[in-house]
Amino acid sequence: MTDIGSKGARRAGGLTRRGALKGMGAAAGLALGPGFVRYAQAQSSEPIRIGFQAHRTGIGAAYGRWYERVTEAAVARINEEGGINGRPVEIVVEDDGTDPARGAEVVEKFANQHKTDIVYGTLFSHVVTGSAPAAGELKMPYYVVSEGYHVASGRLNRWVVQPGITDVRSQVTSVAPWISGNLGKKVTMIYPDYAFGHDHRDFFEPAIAAQGGEVIAKVPIPPTESSFTRYFPQIPSETEVIYHVMVGPAVLTFVKEMGDFFGSGGPALFGFIDSLEAVALSSPGLEFLEGSHFWEGMARYAQPDMPDYERAYREAVGIDDSGASLDDPKDVSTAAHMFGCWETLYVIKAAMEMADYKGPDDRAKVIEATEAMSGFDAGINHPQGAKRFNGKLHQCFGHQNISLVENSALKVVHRTSIEDGLYEPEADYTAQPF
Amino acid sequence: MRRPPSRPAIRRLAFAAAAALVLQPQAAHAHAAERGFVLLLPTDYYLFGGGLAVAISFLALALLPPAPLLAAARRRLPLAAGRPRGRALVSGLSFLVLCGLVLAGFTGSRDPLSNPLPLTVWTLLWVGLTVLQGLVGNLWAWLNPWYGPWRLASRLARRLTGRARPPLRLPRRLGHAGAIAFFLAFAWFELVDPAPDDPERLARAVAGYWFVTFAGTLAFGYRAWTRRVEFLSVFFAMIARLAVVETSRAGRAGRRRLALCLPGAQLSGARPLPVDGALFLLLALSTVSFDGLMATFAWLAAIGVNPLEFPGRSAVMAHNTGGLLAMFAALAGAFFAAVALGARLAGGGPPIAAQAGLLVWSIVPIALAYHVAHYLVVLAVNGQYALAALSDPLARGWNLFGTAALHVRAGIAIGADSAWIVWNLQAAAIVGGHVLAVVLAHLMAFRLYGDARRAALSQLPLAVLMVAYTTFGLWLLAAPTGL
Structure with missing residues (x-):
């Protein structure tokens, strides 16, 4: 058995990769682990088993690596503090291959084979959407960290909650006031021409209109495109702000070609760091981004006025002041998203303790306890900041960071209010029966 | 209590959900991966230069007498001799x-x-x-x-x-x-x-x-x-x-001799493979090529998949099964056609099957080159994961070799500098493999025809194929990928 929360898992400056959750042997005996001695006196030393649906392989593997590290760090800390209801937390990792069909199979495996208490994970929206029906059928609480609007849209089911990361609709809505007030009111949007880009288009247009601004042109780019110069003439000359959300391997080419096109001038740029998550901003080709702004869920670079709990979180997950791995400075983290794993695990802990969770029969109670929550205070359990939680929507709302690229680093220049990201709710999961 | 749904039921649910995805808003996180840095490199020049290097190698060989090459292939540096024990x-x-x-x-x-x-x-x-x-x-x-x-x-x-x-x-x-x-x-x-x-x-x-x-x-x-x-x-x-270490029988039964030789030297004297043996070797090369191809935007676009939200392997099984077989068929077809055309240009020679069986040995360095180039990063990163995992094989907290707590440094494959180094190593492997293949094919052809001019003529179509495969191999490593 692995040594969750034991000293063996710790190392100066962070956790080792395999400390807390090297995947827990399917048949490995818990009693063997020296880390669990402390729980012997607990009321029930039976561990809480959390199935971690992870992108270990497939298109999401780069995110999966960091989601795993953060999960490992959070679980180690939770166990050090006595676990959940005095019971140690054990993580069982299954790889979903970033594949919706496998995602559903993994949820089923957690329920029927590994007998986990709940399921937690994953990032990619299509995997969440593919797995959610299985979670509903199996009556398995499914805590996701994907920032998709799919949860709050009401399209999933009562067993799926997203309490640790805000959704894309909220993110897009919340940045509109600042863009209109600081960069300009005439916006041209450049986005990949599929669902992800369409979300930004559909959510941002009304949000900027509400601020008296206007999307004056939309430049959808085919997803298979790898050269962009021929699209730039579509940008109207009166454009004050270019809102860009390109993703994929051609992002660097996109930025470079935009720089070649505009030279030292051009409109202001506003982007979502999703485009460059885990990519060093000092990378060649990105020089043109200097002076532009990005949305960041959580700051990648350490900020001078950073609260102590944020510093402690960064230390626990093992990232340096540039947001890269302490052990490997070229391995830039997915800082803007991965905090969601940490915060979600703390919501799970709170919900299970509120529900006085004893075993699988209490799974519905955990969902009800989560639904009863109204928000979370900023602190080490919620290092990204305070959150409001809407139990009917199963979705949290929080502050967003707007950061300036300065000297190839990101400096937070504005933090939106929670209210900036609120929108008219479209769902009420509590009306659904379990 | 209701019984949990069966596995097929779950699968149906998943597919239904996945099918409904097109209608649903979602966040995507396709990551500007290392291929993004390669896209910034002047890879077109490499594609051109790589093909050119192989073409020039062929022309140089066509003009040079084969004797020095044959002599080089025969050179051995004896290391040891003995009766190795303990294989069982x-x-x-x-x-x-x-x-x-x-x-x-x-x-x-x-x-x-x-x-x-x-x-x-x-x-x-x-x-x-x-x-x-x-x-x-x-x-x-x-x-x-x-x-x-x-x-x-x-x-x-x-x-x-x-x-x-x-x-x-x-x-x-x-x-x-x-x-x-x-x-x-x-x-x-x-x-x-x-x-x-x-x-x-x-x-x-x-x-x-x-x-x-x-x-x-x-x-x-x-x-x-x-x-x-x-x-x-x-x-x-x-x-x-292909190895530079050769073991050969030395006189008395059971005695072996170990010697160093030039890369590919052992192949130059190889006996021809039967057609099915040649097909096996071509299959091995085509699968690694397809492994590269199936991740490219070009392939994903061809099968109607958005590379920025790859739907997972389970959604493309039929296409990739077809692609795998088609790649094999295309490579094998091109190879045998090149050999047949070459025999025709040279006028006669041994039967096509025998020629192909001998010439196919020249595919070995290409197969190895593809292997090295294609899996270089996997070896560098997953090799570290392997070191860690082997220290604690059953996930019981053991540390058999002291590597269980190894922090996997994915950074060796991350960033612009790594991308430049990796790309150049890959390009060197691909071009080097093909140049060696041209040399070997030239020696084989000389064995088949016994005449330098006819041998060179017979190699013309195969040389064209190798130039094309060099460029294709480099393109596979340079093209945008969605996986």
């Missing part, structure tokens, strides 16, 4: 290690990057050992997990039955058909199956294949089975012909 013991130990790995697959970590079985099979064996075989020779003859158990079992059987020969004979007309079928199954599992990394699934496949092979060696004899059916032995033996 080494293989037996390897078998025990395999048992442990399969046990780990069933009972160890569920995480494919923490379980030693997938890391050993896909990274250490398929990637690492292939490269080692190509450098130092046929280690697999010693390391395979069947020789030792087979020796033991066949000796027991001889004592019990008094028979020395295996009970059955492998029909000669089957040729390498068994190896081709098993290799195809292996490649399909690696490239098309939704979860080849899943430890339990892989453990079942490995255990099943071990039993089938063990039974095959007992029934048909070790030599026959491992030379014509056990695909790893066939593949590794072919790759080992």
Whole structure:
């Protein structure tokens, strides 16, 4: 058995990769682990088993690596503090291959084979959407960290909650006031021409209109495109702000070609760091981004006025002041998203303790306890900041960071209010029966 | 209480949900991966230059007399001679290690990057050992997990039955058909199956294949089975012909001589392969090529998949099965057509099958080059995961080799500098492999025709194919990818 929360898992400056959750042997005996001695006196030393649906392989593997590290760090800390209801937390990792069909199979495996208490994970929206029906059928609480609007849209089911990361609709809505007030009111949007880009288009247009601004042109780019110069003439000359959300391997080419096109001038740029998550901003080709702004869920670079709990979180997950791995400075983290794993695990802990969770029969109670929550205070359990939680929507709302690229680093220049990201709710999961 | 839904029911649900995705808003996180940095490099020049280097090599060879090359291929630097012992013991130990790995697959970590079985099979064996075989020779003859158990079992059987020969004979007309079928199954599992990394699934496949092979060696004899059916032995033996270390028989039975030679020198004297053997080698190359192709935007666009939200392997199984077979058919077709056309240009010569069987050996360095180039990053990163996993194979908190807590440095493959280094190593491997292939093909052609001019003429179409394959190989490594 692995040594969750034991000293063996710790190392100066962070956790080792395999400390807390090297995947827990399917048949490995818990009693063997020296880390669990402390729980012997607990009321029930039976561990809480959390199935971690992870992108270990497939298109999401780069995110999966960091989601795993953060999960490992959070679980180690939770166990050090006595676990959940005095019971140690054990993580069982299954790889979903970033594949919706496998995602559903993994949820089923957690329920029927590994007998986990709940399921937690994953990032990619299509995997969440593919797995959610299985979670509903199996009556398995499914805590996701994907920032998709799919949860709050009401399209999933009562067993799926997203309490640790805000959704894309909220993110897009919340940045509109600042863009209109600081960069300009005439916006041209450049986005990949599929669902992800369409979300930004559909959510941002009304949000900027509400601020008296206007999307004056939309430049959808085919997803298979790898050269962009021929699209730039579509940008109207009166454009004050270019809102860009390109993703994929051609992002660097996109930025470079935009720089070649505009030279030292051009409109202001506003982007979502999703485009460059885990990519060093000092990378060649990105020089043109200097002076532009990005949305960041959580700051990648350490900020001078950073609260102590944020510093402690960064230390626990093992990232340096540039947001890269302490052990490997070229391995830039997915800082803007991965905090969601940490915060979600703390919501799970709170919900299970509120529900006085004893075993699988209490799974519905955990969902009800989560639904009863109204928000979370900023602190080490919620290092990204305070959150409001809407139990009917199963979705949290929080502050967003707007950061300036300065000297190839990101400096937070504005933090939106929670209210900036609120929108008219479209769902009420509590009306659904379990 | 309702019964939990069955697995097919879950699958239906998943597919229904996945099918509904097009209508749903979602966040995507397709990541500006390392390929993004390669896209910024002047790869077009490399594609052109690589092809040109291979073309010039061909022209230079056509103008030069083959004698110095033949002399170089014959050079040997003797290292040692003796009667090596302990092969059965080494293989037996390897078998025990395999048992442990399969046990780990069933009972160890569920995480494919923490379980030693997938890391050993896909990274250490398929990637690492292939490269080692190509450098130092046929280690697999010693390391395979069947020789030792087979020796033991066949000796027991001889004592019990008094028979020395295996009970059955492998029909000669089957040729390498068994190896081709098993290799195809292996490649399909690696490239098309939704979860080849899943430890339990892989453990079942490995255990099943071990039993089938063990039974095959007992029934048909070790030599026959491992030379014509056990695909790893066939593949590794072919790759080992490229090595710079040669073992040869030296006089008295059992005595072996170890010598150093130039890369590919052992191949220059190789006997021709039968057509099915040639097909096996072409299959091996085509699968690695398809592994590269299936991740490219070009392939994904061709099969109607948005590369920025790849729907997962389970959604593209039919397309990738077709692609895998089509790639094999295309490469094999192009190779045999080039040989036939070359024979026609040169006017006669030995039968096409015999020419192809000899010339196909020139594919070996290309196959190894693709292997190195394509899996370089996998070897560098997953090799570290393997080191960590092997220290704690059953996820029990052990630290057998002191590497269990290794922090995997993915950074060695991250960023613009790494991308530049990796790309140049890959390009060097691809171009170097093809240049060596042109040299070998030239020597083979000289053996076939005995005349430098006709040999060069016969090589013209194959040289064109190799230039094209060089460019294709570089393009595979430079093109935008969605996986």
